[in-house]
Amino acid sequence: RIFALPKRNRLFRGSCDRSCRAEMRPWLVALVAICVEAQMSSMGLPPGVQMGGMGGGGDETHFAEELDMRNLDDRVSESELLLLLVFRADASQLGTEFERAAGQLLDDGIDAVSTAKLNLQVEGSEEALAKHYKDKKAEYPAILLFRRGQFRRRLNTQSGDDLARHMRFLSKPGSTRIDDVDQLNNLLKDFHDTVVVGIFGDFQRPSHNLWVKNSEVLRDEQFQLVEVSVDTANAMKALEKFAPFEPMKNQFAVVKPQKWLGKNETHVVFSGDFRQAQMNAFVRANSQTLVSALTGRVRERAVEGGKFLASVTYDMKLHSKIHKYVVNRIHKIVAADPALDQHFAWTLLDLKNLGNNEEAADHWGIPINTTFALIVYDMSGHRKFAVSLEKEGDASDLNTSAIKPFCSAVIAGQEAPYVRSEMPPSNNDAVIKIVTANTYAELVDDTSQDVLLHTFSKKPGSALNEVTGLFHNAGMPGSFRVAVFNLTANDFNMTRYPYDVVGSGKSDTQFFMLPANAAAKEKPILFKPKPIKSPSLAMGEAATWYTVAELTKFILKHVAVPIKSTMLAKIKQSLKDINDKLAEQAGEDDSQFKKKKKKKKNRQSQAKDDL
Numbered sequence: 001r002i003f004a005l006p007k008r009n010r011l012f013r014g015s016c017d018r019s020c021r022a023e024m025r026p027w028l029v030a031l032v033a034i035c036v037e038a039q040m041s042s043m044g045l046p047p048g049v050q051m052g053g054m055g056g057g058g059d060e061t062h063f064a065e066e067l068d069m070r071n072l073d074d075r076v077s078e079s080e081l082l083l084l085l086v087f088r089a090d091a092s093q094l095g096t097e098f099e100r101a102a103g104q105l106l107d108d109g110i111d112a113v114s115t116a117k118l119n120l121q122v123e124g125s126e127e128a129l130a131k132h133y134k135d136k137k138a139e140y141p142a143i144l145l146f147r148r149g150q151f152r153r154r155l156n157t158q159s160g161d162d163l164a165r166h167m168r169f170l171s172k173p174g175s176t177r178i179d180d181v182d183q184l185n186n187l188l189k190d191f192h193d194t195v196v197v198g199i200f201g202d203f204q205r206p207s208h209n210l211w212v213k214n215s216e217v218l219r220d221e222q223f224q225l226v227e228v229s230v231d232t233a234n235a236m237k238a239l240e241k242f243a244p245f246e247p248m249k250n251q252f253a254v255v256k257p258q259k260w261l262g263k264n265e266t267h268v269v270f271s272g273d274f275r276q277a278q279m280n281a282f283v284r285a286n287s288q289t290l291v292s293a294l295t296g297r298v299r300e301r302a303v304e305g306g307k308f309l310a311s312v313t314y315d316m317k318l319h320s321k322i323h324k325y326v327v328n329r330i331h332k333i334v335a336a337d338p339a340l341d342q343h344f345a346w347t348l349l350d351l352k353n354l355g356n357n358e359e360a361a362d363h364w365g366i367p368i369n370t371t372f373a374l375i376v377y378d379m380s381g382h383r384k385f386a387v388s389l390e391k392e393g394d395a396s397d398l399n400t401s402a403i404k405p406f407c408s409a410v411i412a413g414q415e416a417p418y419v420r421s422e423m424p425p426s427n428n429d430a431v432i433k434i435v436t437a438n439t440y441a442e443l444v445d446d447t448s449q450d451v452l453l454h455t456f457s458k459k460p461g462s463a464l465n466e467v468t469g470l471f472h473n474a475g476m477p478g479s480f481r482v483a484v485f486n487l488t489a490n491d492f493n494m495t496r497y498p499y500d501v502v503g504s505g506k507s508d509t510q511f512f513m514l515p516a517n518a519a520a521k522e523k524p525i526l527f528k529p530k531p532i533k534s535p536s537l538a539m540g541e542a543a544t545w546y547t548v549a550e551l552t553k554f555i556l557k558h559v560a561v562p563i564k565s566t567m568l569a570k571i572k573q574s575l576k577d578i579n580d581k582l583a584e585q586a587g588e589d590d591s592q593f594k595k596k597k598k599k600k601k602n603r604q605s606q607a608k609d610d611l
Helices: 018-042 072-078 092-107 125-130 160-171 181-190 206-220 230-234 237-242 276-286 296-304 320-336 339-343 357-364 400-411 463-473 499-505 540-558 565-610
Strands: 002-007 010-015 065-067 081-087 113-119 142-147 150-155 195-200 224-229 251-255 268-271 291-293 308-314 344-350 372-378 384-388 394-398 432-435 450-456 480-486 510-514
Touching (some): 065 072, 072 081, 072 113, 072 125, 081 092, 081 160, 092 160, 113 125, 113 160, 142 206, 160 206, 181 237, 195 206, 195 230, 206 224, 251 276, 268 276, 291 320, 296 308, 296 344, 308 320, 308 400, 320 339, 320 344, 320 394, 320 400, 339 344, 339 400, 372 400, 450 540, 463 480, 463 540, 463 565, 540 565
Parallel strands (some): 065 113, 195 224, 291 344, 308 344, 432 480, 450 480
Antiparallel strands (some): 081 142, 142 150, 195 251, 251 268, 308 372, 372 384
8 A cells, every 4th residue: 555666865655545546646657767767777778768669659758647527626626736738639839848847847746736638629528627717718728727626827838847947936835934034135135026025023813824825826926925023024134224123013025126126116115914805916016127037927917918028138147247237227218208118018138048149030030149139029919029239339338229219119010020931942832832921921811722721830730641631632622722830930920810829839730721712811710629529539540530530521611612523522432431430449449438337337336245
């Protein structure tokens, strides 16, 4: 019933009784990983090399638990923190990053965080999710965060490393008690974001209980909260002008980061109202500086306020002494033109976060080897603008005078956005056409063509070639075109396509139909296959053929130019053959499932009789 195994000087323990069978899975995965590592070591292979025959052909290691309608409710209610990836059919790129995060959290031994996946194509899954998450307009794939059975928020993080870092932060207690004054002073001096400090003369009073409860909600919004005694608060440098504090009065202070403050911004504000709605509203209202570090909370506020995200970008290590100068210059520019505060959320960004010079130039249109630049990102229309802030004749000096006219031109619509596009192929005569940002209008907006457009960020989905082959073998009609669009090499027109579907590398297996008329080209139709009734059809080759069958019906439903009857007959015959094959496999799967269910029922009955 109890087992233990060493892994990097750590001890895993667990009980394998029925009540915690789900919790055993991460330990069993860890055990398999250690066995594989030992096997590779005996074969002379370095760690990290993937072996064939593991995890679906060795393409990807799976750490997150797969849920369905039968176990979703239990997992949501039992988990302290549940990170749930919800998707339809496939979520290759986001799924890969999600598994990366799940693996890191497992390796770190963070028991408070559970990771799981839910495929909405499996029948009943969508209804089961609706009990906990009721956004009818939600686009998938998506990562949802639950805490103790309650939905908290949808996470927009696309990087596995960032997701794991965020969950490490959330897995810690909502509030951290600090008694060492030097440690607290260093935190307030060096931290890049607002810190909420609870000051307590008596930790047993009801206000402290409210503080603990509220801290979990604020921590989910990425706030840093610490609690200190009155004696510690009296010795804090950030609060010294407010000391001494009353010994028996509990209160909290919202301390903005000193390095991000402008001359007219308040460093510290206080409140003694610990009621949840009032405290949370007070913290949110008093935590934001005009110029701040680029955090997830800053992005979300920019989206909510309909603002452009404006980032002054430079090498922060090379020019470490100009941080405060840049902050003050932005304050001065905004003070002279309040419209710049109304339309922009201001941040400073390290140039290294954009990659090397070539990557920054490719993704954002910044001239190569630029020392200082301003990047403006339209959070609603997902357009990009950039301008160099180098002084003419002196690339090492910052030219802030270019900020105001550039931002004013962006607001007025006089500045053309930067659109990244890969070079089109020299020969594009294949059945599947390659579309780039610059050739999109020519190949997709052609009103004489019904176009099936497949967007991807890693590699095209496996169903693409099968569907194209099916139509090609039937005699591809001249009015029908199949095209692919690589999101990692091109910028997409986000005014037509939902960002939640195609943005940030989410659309590895998404298909859109654009019928042959001008109005339809403006509103691409997203392919959403019907739920899969048999679990065996939701994985492997069967899943591909299920998608092919659904996609073929989707195309035939939305083509505007009629297909010849002879071609249509061949397509429908191929579709019938696929459906017959799938029905046969689903029948076999259902039969095996019923046998397993009967055996399980017999075992339970026998165990009851023995008892």
